[in-house]
């Protein structure tokens with residue numbers, strides 16, 4: 001691994017427009033389960049029932065049970081890990097100019113990253129499908145003790161601030177991510193299976209615009225064949241060697 005680490009270090013030293021692209025594997029070391037790979041959430045919960053907008057509209061209780069029992073307790077106590085702080089370091093050194101994340105836990109911002117693009121929303125913002133009023137995830141957790149699904153004071157059903165399957169990504173975030181992928185000189189994937197589109201198209205867009213593509217992921221990904229460097233190791237191990 002060290003020869004690839006020194007190659008990445010050299011690439012970082014000559015880059016100043018680096019995009020870090022993070023997935024659930026990045027937050028795994030903060031105790032938040034991944035979706036795929038060993039012990040992934042989607043092996044226990046069928047995403048077409050628990051995380052799909054069409055099913056949510058038919059019966060929101062599945063998602064809200066999943067949120068109450070599986071997601072809220074873990075995200076509530078999660079803290080940024082060494083990997084999050086390593087990206088803040090690289091940003092301070094003027095190396096990282098965008099963090100594009102598929103994660104919905106807000107840990108990059110909590111660690112101090114300033115240019116974070118949240119492709120799949122953020123679970124800390126929950127809003128009414130009827131009047132758009134915003135609720136905190138703590139407030140909704142308390143509502144869930146009394147009623148399922150949780151409702152707004154106007155009676156409308158509350159919807160998570162995260163993008164469910166079957167929903168479009170926030171257009172501004174997607175546009176900013178595309179621009180960042182086209183203008184970066186290095187695109188480093190950290191802890192993503194790269195199987196969910198349109199997010200997974202970004203590494204290829206970067207590569208097609210002459211950026212160096214690095215993939216750090218425990219399991220192989222479908223884009224390994226176009227990457228300049230692939231390291232199948234934990235993100236924190238690799239980032240701590242890099243910083």
Ligand code: APR
Pocket residue numbers: 022023024025026028029034035036037040102103120190191192193194195196216217218219233234235236
């Ligand atoms: N270090 C590096 N990689 C890791 C680590 C780690 N400590 N732990 C797990 N991984 C890898 C796994 O090998 C796996 O390939 O992280 C990857 C996580 O993949 P997914 O669980 O599919 O997460 P992600 O790629 O972010 O999923 C994309 O799918 O379900 C939707 O909206 C959800 O944003 C999510 C999207």
